[in-house]
Amino acid sequence: MSDTVNPAVIRRADYAAPAFLIDSVSLEFDLVPERTIVTNTMRLRRNPDAAAARLELMGEALEFVSAAIDGKTLPASAVRAHEHGLTIEDVPDAFTLTIESACNPGANTTLSGLYVSSGNFFTQCEAEGFRRITYFLDRPDVMTTFTVTLRADKTAYPVLLSNGNLIEQGDLPDGRHFAKWEDPFKKPSYLFALVAGKLVALEERIRTGSGKEKLLQVWVEPHDLDKTRHAMDSLINSIRWDEERFGLELDLDRFMIVAVSDFNMGAMENKGLNIFNTKYVLANQETATDTDFGNIEAVVGHEYFHNWTGNRVTCRDWFQLSLKEGLTVFRDQEFSADMQGGATDEAARAVKRIDDVRVLRQMQFAEDAGPMAHPVRPESYVEINNFYTLTVYEKGAEVVRMYQTLFGRDGFRRGMDLYFKRHDGQAVTCDDFRNAMADANGRDLAQFERWYSQAGTPRVSVRTAYDAASQRYSVTLSQGYGEAAPAARETQKGPLLIPFAIGLIDRAGRDIPLRLEGEAAANGTTRVIELTEQEQTFTFVDVKEPPLPSLLRNFSAPVIVEYDYTNDELAFLLAHDSDPFNRWEAGQRLATRELLALAARAQAGEPLTFDDSTVAAFSRVLTDETLSPAFRELALVLPSEAYLAEQMAEADPAAVHAARQFARKRLARALKNEWLAIYERHATPGAYEPTPQAAGHRALKNLALAYLAELDDPADAVRLANAQYEHANNMTDRAAALAVLLAASAAAGAGVAQGALDDFYRRFEQEPLVIDKWFALQATQRGSAGRPVIEIVRTLMAHPAFSLRNPNRARSLIFSFCAANPAQFHAADGSGYAFWAEQVVALDALNPQVAARLTRSLEMWRRYTPALRERMREALERVATQVKSRDVREIVEKALA
Ligand code: 0A1
Ligand code: ZN
Helix, strand or coil: CCCCCCCCCEEHHHCCCCCEEEEEEEEEEECCCCCEEEEEEEEEEECCCCCCCCEEEECCCCEEEEEEECCEECCHHHEEEECCEEEECCCCCEEEEEEEEEECHHHCCCCCEEEEECCEEEEECCCCCHHHCCCECCCCCCEEEEEEEEEEECCCCCEEEECCEEEEEEEECCCEEEEEEEEEEEEEHHHCCEEEECCEEEEEEEECCCCCEEEEEEEECHHHHHHCHHHHHHHHHHHHHHHHHHCCCCCCCEEEEEEECCCCCCEECCCCEEEEEHHHCCCCCCCCCHHHHHHHHHHHHHHHHCCCECCCEEECCHHHHHHHHHHHHHHHHHHHHHHHHCCCCHHHHHHHHHHHHHHHHHHHHHHHCCCCCCCCCCCEECCHHHHCCHHHHHHHHHHHHHHHHHHHHHHHHHHHHHHHHHHCCCEECHHHHHHHHHHHCCCCCCHHHHHHHCCCCCEEEEEEEEECCCCEEEEEEEEECCCCCHHHHCCCCCCCCEEEEEEEECCCCCECCCCECCCCCCCCCCEEEEECCCEEEEEECCCCCCCEEEECHHHCCCCEEECCCCHHHHHHHHHHCCCHHHHHHHHHHHHHHHHHHHHHHHHHCCCCCCCHHHHHHHHHHHCCCCCCHHHHHHHHCCCCHHHHHHHCCCECHHHHHHHHHHHHHHHHHHCHHHHHHHHHHCCCCCCCCCCHHHHHHHHHHHHHHHHHCCCCCCHHHHHHHHHHHHHCCCHHHHHHHHHHHHHHHHHHCCHHHHHHHHHHHHHCCCCHHHHHHHHHHHHCCCCECCECHHHHHHHHHCCCCCCCCCHHHHHHHHHHHHHHCHHHHCCCCCHHHHHHHHHHHHHHHHCHHHHHHHHHHHCCHHHECHHHHHHHHHHHHHHHHHCCCHHHHHHHHHHHC
16 A cells, blocks of 8 residues: 555655654553553644644554543544554644554564563564554654553563653552553654563662662563573673773663563664563573574673664664664674673684674675665665665674774774764764764765665775885775676765775785885884775885785775685685784685685586695694684685575576585595594583683584584594584584584484484473574485485474464574575475475465565575576565565565566
8 A cells, every 4th residue: 555645665865854743652551462452642742843734643453442632532533543543633733642542462473563472462663563552653753751551460461561660560450450661761662662471580780880770680481580691691791891882871770681482583672671582582501502692692782782872862764774773783793802802802803703794795795786785774665674684784884893994993982972972862864973973083974975875795806016126016906896786786876985904914924014105104014095986006115025915804894805816825814814804714715716616517517626725725724723713613614505606607506515515525534633633622521611712612623523424434423423412511512413413314314313303302392492493403404315305394394393473483494494505495396495485475474574584585586597597586476476565575576676
């Protein structure tokens, strides 16, 4: 449905200030699963900056009961309830509006608005869920103070929570009770939350920097209380970190985290009442892997940091989403890096950086090259929920990081301070943030705006020339977009300001002190040069021998660097670069080159061979004891199948899989003794420690085991994996052992893994998050003894523990197969696509947001080989005729356009 008030496509250029402002709102809830009554009383006033005669309130899936202005019930002729909300004609300039409405949280499978999960009530309002709770000006630039009264049966719902401070509570007749909450800070409706049910909390009291006492709570279902310690520690660390790094203190007396098992995303930063997917709260050593522990720390940090970047200063409209998300992802990345390695241990910090860049390059670069490509600040959308993307979040974080790269940590901090000084309590734009950074650092950042408005991944190609006579080394950088996707091409206006960090390395592997032409003396060994034109040459002087350039150190900008290193040069950088990120990068480039050559031979049916010198380069890293185990693990993981397929002119998942498997087997065979030695040396006997160091040992050890399982005779690996499975005192080791057994079963038959698989299920039957791992491990396996994984997945769909309604479970089986097992999903017979289409249609009827995410696994269909492409198009067209939601339709239509 679209008309002039509710157009199908929403455009940034059409922004208009709200016609009315809300000075305060008071909400009363009578919570009943099948029919919850909401009484909403607002103080409204005409916005002097806008003109409109009537009041249009947004509302969705609501039953209108009544409305009154200044206490007088409105006649039916004065109010019109419709599909998109409520229209009230002829309202005064300032008035109190009371609206009563009803909704049905028990039947709400969308998990947007008010819903029931495991018998408890929860809300999710970002981006536009509040309008499913009551009629409102549900847009982020309408900020107001909320008072919330919750009433519910006391036995079924003993705990009643909302934002801010608890100001009153008590009993009511008929076994009911109430709680009244007041949030002293103005906020937009998307930050509203309520929770009601049978929950218990881990509590801590802490003092913040200014000496104020704060109550911290992590609320969960009673049987999960033993899995809350890590989330609480992460919260305390986040609070301390934001005080230290940014001088930002917790502004409420109480801060609550609540875990819910049915949740569409990771977590939500509702003011003072963060609501989390259980996956990002619950952990102990028996149930959670090292990766889970790290993710929990990052997400707890992320949501907490939103309290300032997102809540105190919010977004004017949803096109500005990256204002809060890019900035907050950058903040959580820095927090995690500091927790790993402190502020100065660059090698430890690099482990986090490498992880983040891997995600960006594998997933965001793909998004930027496909039909959903959009700028960090999009120009238009059909469904805003489809724009919680890798571009807005991860590329947005890279854009924020570039300010810090340009101005240093101190300069970045000055920009942040000015941003809060100017905009605390306001709803603002990405331009406001950029202007604060510019003004605090005395810089004109007009050109930098293009990072927000241009889609696509920039390419920087590099040419170098050394002149021995004058001892000059010139580096010519030129920027462009290559063959950008059409969606990206339309947005391009001109060259970007690209901070390009560079170092030069001499023959002995040492950094050369850098002096640019015109400078009086050398200064440092890494320089951030600023590329602002389409092409520019930078000349280094006093360069006594032909150097090897180390380009884009620490990935100083989200671009693709094109430079023709030889294999020997890459091996040299892998062995010597002082920049740990680029050391890893050199190994990845080397491996990518080899693997793509292998894939081409696989496609042509030629025999596969793998260069000895590449094996030798990897062997040196493996045995280099000066490198941390965590780093060695990252360096020795080959680029993913998804990343490799993305680099091909026409993606061929089967060829990529064959190539990568061949290389893994080759590395397994050539380094067998080394892998065995590593496995023994990095075993971590004794008590489990969740530290980054111990996690590094586990990661390297488990990588060794995975390589050993690739040997033609995996008997050793199977024996070690069985023993490790049996004796593991933590989930990292147990899950890794199970994955290895599943991998070994590809050649040796299902029997190899069945015992451990059954044991795993029985052991953790009561732990839904672990059962998610059980489904995911099976969905991502290679297939056992020739049995296609689609058959295993279809069998698991009928398992009593499977449910399409729980997003974590749907993701663990369906998404794992469709998005994380490319070789099996892209089976030549199209069986994966048929499955995908069925599941998209089934999910669309239950939960459009989750359905839309799944839809995206086929959006890159044009990039594949002709036979696959044709089958994918058929599947997309089939889905196009069947889906109902705006969410899925936007994705399918853009994919087929
Ligand atoms: N603001 C949250 C992300 C989020 C967005 C939408 C949601 O429901 C549809 C839930 C969470 C964050 O960045 O963590
Ligand atoms: Zn966020």
